[in-house]
Amino acid sequence: MTDVLDELHWRGLVAQSTDEAALREALSKGPVTYYCGFDPTAPSLHHGHLVQLILLRHLQLAGHRAIALVGGATGMIGDPRESGERVLNTKETVAEWTEKIRAQVSRFLDLTGDNPARVVNNLDWTSGLSAIDFLRDVGKHYRLGTMLAKDTVARRLRSDEGLSFTEFSYQILQGIDFRELYRRYDCTLQTGGNDQWGNLLSGVELIRRTEGVAVHAMTTPLITKADGTKFGKTEGGAVWLDPELMSPYAFYQFWLNQSDADVVRFLKIFTFRSRAEIEELEREVAERPFARVAQRTLANDVTTLVHGQEATDAVIAASQALFGRGELTELDAGTLGAATAELPRAVVRPGASVLDAFVDSGLVPSKAAGRRAIADGGAYVNNVKVSDDEDVLAAERLLHGRYAVLRRGKKTLAVAVVD
Structure with missing residues (x-):
């Protein structure tokens, strides 16, 4: 616990904390009960949430008591974004997404054993809270000056869109959760x-005012690439943890394609490899970057963590x-479809010629x-060399x-789809 x-x-998992010396002392005396919240504002978590799940797991492995909060209540509102009001989802949609997020979160924490994690839903204590109780018992402890000064709130108030009372109140709801x-x-x-950070401080301050106790908040950095650009955006959007929204193949390829400048830092953040292992992988990057051992380790570990071995x-x-280093016939349809999804493709008729498929x-x-490629022995269909330029794609x-x-x-691929 002390380390x-x-x-x-x-x-690289710590950005800010309220009082690091006091937090360090509390963690050394432990066990400390801690939590992180996950709002169901989409049907799946993404790579940003993965950072929090890994942090929760590190603390649990160190002997502390984990709580993962799924925001069935806060998910109906959503925290204020940089620009524009959120579209409010129906209660039915939020309830459906809440269960999906609960299932995702549960896979990353140990829910059994000597130190089981808890998964809770803030709708359990928020749904019965009346407007009068909310204003009398909670609202009186908040000062508008402090709430208005929060970065996101201040920026939205200066924007043309402004900020609704609904989203403005989000920080109070998160404070209620912590209390x-x-x-x-x-x-x-x-x-x-x-x-x-501002929302986390909301709960710290509410507990101080109502319970007379000093509690802690700690944040992780926002992950960026070495060149300063945003990390985690793909052509298809976010790096989702749900295999229905991002296939395990595409997920693996995303991590495999990380640069030499980023891969060691991402190994520290997104895997549970030891210092000695990561230092060895760092040497591999420096001495044999062409082998991409670190990238393959990163892709293997994160994909296994999220989707299983x-x-x-x-x-x-x-x-x-x-x-050509394995049997295509052994791949199931889903894996094959995902593996070929980004390849150039031709839609051909049944019995189309191989030449037409290569051209199209x-x-x-x-x-x-x-014909020259076939004559030179460099044309393959399903890893079988084509020797006849009259060959067809038979059923x-x-x-x-x-x-x-x-x-x-050896390396130039495409896929023909018979339709």
């Missing part, structure tokens, strides 16, 4: 992203099979070029009845 804060600092968890479970630490194995098998997919510029050679993976040379 966990140093470990979190080394991993309720303090009263129920002696929770004395809240964690969150650095953009949540079986899904990771399937992804690796698919990656190898695409380039853009692998070769013309049939003449396709029996298609994967799952409709796919053919086309390859020119």
